[in-house]
Amino acid sequence: xxxxxxxxxxxxxxxxxxxxxxxxxxxxxxxxxxxxxxxxxxxxxxxxxxxxxxxxxxxxxxxxxxxxxxxxxxxxxxxxxxxxxxxxxxxxxxxxxxxxxxxxxxxxxxxxxxxxxxxxxxxxxxxxxxxxxxxxxxxxxxxxxxxxxxxxxxxxxxxxxxxxxxxxxxxxxxxxxxxxxxxxxxxxxxxxxxxxxxxxxxxxxxxxxxxxxxxxxxxxxxxxxxxxxxxxxxxxxxxxxxxxxxxxxxxxxxxxxxxxxxxxxxxxxxxxxxxxxxxxxxxxxxxxxxxxxxxxxxxxxxxxxxxxxxxxxxxxxxxxxxxxxxxxxxxxxxxxxxxxxxxxxxxxxxxxxxxxxxxxxxxxxxxxxxxxxxxxxxxxxxxxxxxxxxxxxxxxxxxxxxxxxxxxxxxxxxxxxxxxxxxxxxxxxxxxxxxxxxxxxxxxxxxxxx
Amino acid sequence: xxxxxxxxxxxxxxxxxxxxxxxxxxxxxxxxxxxxxxxxxxxxxxxxxxxxxxxxxxxxxxxxxxxxxxxxxxxxxxxxxxxxxxxxxxxxxxxxxxxxxxxxxxxxxxxxxxxxxxxxxxxxxxxxxxxxxxxxxxxxxxxxxxxxxxxxxxxxxxxxxxxxxxxxxxxxxxxxxxxxxxxxxxxxxxxxxxxxxxxxxxxxxxxxxxxxxxxxxxxxxxxxxxxxxxxxxxxxxxxxxxxxxxxxxxxxxxxxxxxxxxxxxxxxxxxxxxxxxxxxxxxxxxxxxxxxxxxxxxxxxxxxxxxxxxxxxxxxxxxxxxxxxxxxxxxxxxxxxxxxxxxxxxxxxxxxxxxxxxxxxxxxxxxxxxxxxxxxxxxxxxxxxxxxxxxxxxxxxxxxxxxxxxxxxxxxxxxxxxxxxxxxxxxxxxxxxxxxxxxxxxxxxxxxxx
Numbered sequence: 001x002x003x004x005x006x007x008x009x010x011x012x013x014x015x016x017x018x019x020x021x022x023x024x025x026x027x028x029x030x031x032x033x034x035x036x037x038x039x040x041x042x043x044x045x046x047x048x049x050x051x052x053x054x055x056x057x058x059x060x061x062x063x064x065x066x067x068x069x070x071x072x073x074x075x076x077x078x079x080x081x082x083x084x085x086x087x088x089x090x091x092x093x094x095x096x097x098x099x100x101x102x103x104x105x106x107x108x109x110x111x112x113x114x115x116x117x118x119x120x121x122x123x124x125x126x127x128x129x130x131x132x133x134x135x136x137x138x139x140x141x142x143x144x145x146x147x148x149x150x151x152x153x154x155x156x157x158x159x160x161x162x163x164x165x166x167x168x169x170x171x172x173x174x175x176x177x178x179x180x181x182x183x184x185x186x187x188x189x190x191x192x193x194x195x196x197x198x199x200x201x202x203x204x205x206x207x208x209x210x211x212x213x214x215x216x217x218x219x220x221x222x223x224x225x226x227x228x229x230x231x232x233x234x235x236x237x238x239x240x241x242x243x244x245x246x247x248x249x250x251x252x253x254x255x256x257x258x259x260x261x262x263x264x265x266x267x268x269x270x271x272x273x274x275x276x277x278x279x280x281x282x283x284x285x286x287x288x289x290x291x292x293x294x295x296x297x298x299x300x301x302x303x304x305x306x307x308x309x310x311x312x313x314x315x316x317x318x319x320x321x322x323x324x325x326x327x328x329x330x331x332x333x334x335x336x337x338x339x340x341x342x343x344x345x346x347x348x349x350x351x352x353x354x355x356x357x358x359x360x361x362x363x364x365x366x367x368x369x370x371x372x373x374x375x376x377x378x379x380x381x382x383x384x385x386x387x388x389x390x391x392x393x394x395x396x397x398x399x400x401x402x403x404x405x406x407x408x409x410x411x412x413x414x415x416x417x418x419x420x421x422x423x424x425x426x427x428x429x430x431x432x433x434x435x436x437x438x439x440x441x442x443x444x445x446x447x448x449x450x
Numbered sequence: 451x452x453x454x455x456x457x458x459x460x461x462x463x464x465x466x467x468x469x470x471x472x473x474x475x476x477x478x479x480x481x482x483x484x485x486x487x488x489x490x491x492x493x494x495x496x497x498x499x500x501x502x503x504x505x506x507x508x509x510x511x512x513x514x515x516x517x518x519x520x521x522x523x524x525x526x527x528x529x530x531x532x533x534x535x536x537x538x539x540x541x542x543x544x545x546x547x548x549x550x551x552x553x554x555x556x557x558x559x560x561x562x563x564x565x566x567x568x569x570x571x572x573x574x575x576x577x578x579x580x581x582x583x584x585x586x587x588x589x590x591x592x593x594x595x596x597x598x599x600x601x602x603x604x605x606x607x608x609x610x611x612x613x614x615x616x617x618x619x620x621x622x623x624x625x626x627x628x629x630x631x632x633x634x635x636x637x638x639x640x641x642x643x644x645x646x647x648x649x650x651x652x653x654x655x656x657x658x659x660x661x662x663x664x665x666x667x668x669x670x671x672x673x674x675x676x677x678x679x680x681x682x683x684x685x686x687x688x689x690x691x692x693x694x695x696x697x698x699x700x701x702x703x704x705x706x707x708x709x710x711x712x713x714x715x716x717x718x719x720x721x722x723x724x725x726x727x728x729x730x731x732x733x734x735x736x737x738x739x740x741x742x743x744x745x746x747x748x749x750x751x752x753x754x755x756x757x758x759x760x761x762x763x764x765x766x767x768x769x770x771x772x773x774x775x776x777x778x779x780x781x782x783x784x785x786x787x788x789x790x791x792x793x794x795x796x797x798x799x800x801x802x803x804x805x806x807x808x809x810x811x812x813x814x815x816x817x818x819x820x821x822x823x824x825x826x827x828x829x830x831x832x833x834x835x836x837x838x839x840x841x842x843x844x845x846x847x848x849x850x851x852x853x854x855x856x857x858x859x860x861x862x863x864x865x866x867x868x869x870x871x872x873x874x875x876x877x878x879x880x881x882x883x884x885x886x887x888x889x890x891x892x893x894x895x896x897x898x899x900x
Contacts, residue, residue: 003524004459009452074453075532075827082525086599104554106827108866148824149536168618171869174876175823373625374598377525377556416558416866419621426624 028319081247109413111142119146133208136335137169139227160203206311228264237270265343324443333421531697559863561592569596583658586785587619589677610653656761678714687720715793774893783871
């Protein structure tokens with residue numbers, strides 16, 4: 001029985017897939033917070049290079065991947081698609097469980113798929129330095145690697161509490177040559193303002209974004225880079241799903257259920273959108289399940305409205321599922337899923353009913369991750385554990401129903417730098433956080449009326 | 451230009467390669483410390499299952515890999531062979547540099563190739579529990595994973611200073627279900643003896659081995675497991691070199707130089723021995739370079755004599771390169787290379803002049819690892835960094851000589867759980883240790899006269 005479905009290097013997709021022209025509903029445009037008019041590309045020019053802004057609004061179905069980016073993808077792509085035979089046997093299920101294994105990248109997750117592309121386009125347009133923020137550190141380390149490949153400087157504003165608790169992630173970024181500062185820092189006005197009010201502030205992703213954007217806008221040769229949410233980021237991740245489609249064909253099956261965890265939405269979109277093309281064209285009836293944490297459930301509990309992407313209200317308004325841009329989620333271990341909003345593309349697909357969402361508490365996710373580690377070997381990122389939980393539950397439901405079900409999920413990354421969370425779980429010290437209904441209600445009052 | 455040479459799952463070798471029948475010189479047998487007579491299989495029966503003892507002395511050229519072991523190899527094998535184009539360009543060298551990338555296993559190194567096989571054979575013979583020791587933690591975590599797959603209990607005696615300094619490695623073992631105790635412990639007489647003399651003892655690999663062996667011998671359903679040095683361990687690693695031979699053929703080249711780091715010798719033997727078969731048969735003139743740390747240089751500075759495998763003098767005497775079994779190496783970050791002896795097979799090949807050895811200080815190794823991370827992406831284990839240093843120096847020598855040179859090295863694992871060492875290096879705080887000539891001279895006085 002075959003376990004791994006491996007493509008040749010020549011099978012790496014040579015184009016990214018852009019779902020915008022295939023959506024049956026016009027995507028609501030980003031709008032200006034004051035005028036409520038659609039914003040043009042020029043509004044984003046101070047922070048992003050023009051090539052990425054054009055991809056953000058492109059209506060071309062396929063966009064060529066530059067040879068220089070492919071050259072780097074080849075370091076770890078194509079990634080394997082694996083059939084989880086051993087997990088299936090442990091679950092005694094008739095379901096077939098497949099996972100796309102993105103942890104083979106040197107940074108250990110799917111994030112380099114866009115980090116490398118973003119570094120490339122910035123380099124092409126003469127940018128010398130990038131800034132970004134990072135919470136858990138997955139994105140910061142992927143971009144550090146991307147910048148190393150193209151000789152770009154990188155300054156990462158790392159949420160101070162992570163900076164202190166996750167020294168390995170910081171060292172990883174420094175090994176690839178990035179400069180990492182704890183946020184709030186004294187390097188920006190935004191940081192200094194926070195420190196003036198609270199010198200011991202532990203920081204927050206929203207503050208770190210404000211610092212990174214301010215830093216980029218204030219320097220001629222510097223731009224800002226974002227690791228999820230936006231259309232061009234999802235676009236770059238579609239190499240994942242395009243490879244998976246070829247590999248499912250090798251396996252002779254088509255997924256009935258397609259699963260992924262969602263924070264900003266990019267890893268799941270990467271896997272799901274190429275399959276969604278089939279569903280939108282009436283060629284499949286697959287179910288699509290986006291899995292989020294119970295403590296930050298933007299799709300299952302949030303509203304589909306225009307909101308800011310950041311706490312400091314620096315971005316245009318995006319139509320998306322949101323818990324309110326001032327909402328600060330509880331400190332769950334899946335740092336990559338702690339975002340108040342959701343990618344507009346994923347939000348719209350959920351809103352239109354072609355995609356569903358489900359939320360889990362973190363202890364249930366970790367229990368699934370332990371079972372996965374002991375059957376399939378891989379120790380998973382806390383974020384990915386949410387997808388594994390859902391895949392296992394689908395397989396158990398198939399057993400109950402006595403039906404074969406082909407399940408595909410995106411295994412977005414390993415958890416080797418997240419072992420402190422495993423220790424807490426194994427020691428029975430991991431808490432679940434109830435859905436913070438009151439805090440969300442309060443945050444939603446700050447969402448602008450459009 | 452192709453970067454990765456990928457085999458299909460059906461190309462995973464179905465047999466291990468045993469070099470013993472191809473050696474032109476009879477391998478010196480293990481002998482009893484008192485009688486100096488060759489020891490028979492029965493001497494090892496209290497600690498190893500009979501199948502492994504038979505492999506240890508087998509003269510069959512090929513030994514079938516059990517289907518149950520192949521079934522687990524398929525989780526990450528075949529591993530990629532990669533051409534380091536980006537490193538070559540950075541070095542401006544006409545050399546072609548290839549590396550076999552074993553860090554794709556869930557434990558992050560080559561160690562599971564033997565851990566899974568050892569767990570399987572123990573399970574087959576009704577063993578319920580294994581014991582082992584671990585220093586840096588690579589071996590302990592690989593065996594923890596192997597035991598999880600076969601439902602075996604595992605107790606790991608982890609050198610206390612590592613237990614305290616490397617909590618992530620410990621948690622990784624616990625995630626796969628192993629029990630980890632700091633050594634010296636109160637669970638064994640050997641441990642209690644050490645603690646009686648020094649309650650604050652930081653431990654040493656020799657003590658941990660003594661504890662693990664005592665524990666296994668004292669329990670009916672328990673055996674002991676070793677991660678390097680012995681013939682059967684090297685045997686299991688030959689999947690690495692057999693795959694690499696197929697992949698070099700795909701690349702249309704044959705290596706002029708074959709490189710690997712050596713502690714006990716198993717990762718390098720795994721890559722090298724299938725190619726050595728060609729050299730011994732007169733079909734190639736490749737150079738073979740085993741790379742060791744300057745602070746523990748058993749081949750380059752030790753003697754080729756009979757010595758104990760462990761400090762507590764519990765093992766038979768093995769003919770090997772040794773610095774003396776009572777020698778305790780300085781605390782370099784490449785914990786996997788801190789062993790006083792060397793695999794008898796590797797020792798004999800060096801002694802007979804068909805293999806050479808070279809030693810490096812750790813700061814030179816880390817400098818190479820940083821260059822590798824910034825060009826090829828992968829952050830390497832401190833052990834592997836020694837092989838990278840040697841590969842880079844060979845490539846630079848090829849540039850000096852103005853000649854094409856095909857270089858192949860074993861990339862035995864990633865360094866994501868060793869980032870503290872990178873931090874020390876980047877901060878300029880990493881020390882080199884001079885070769886401890888005086889301590890080695892003293893230790894060599896304890897080597898038995900045979």
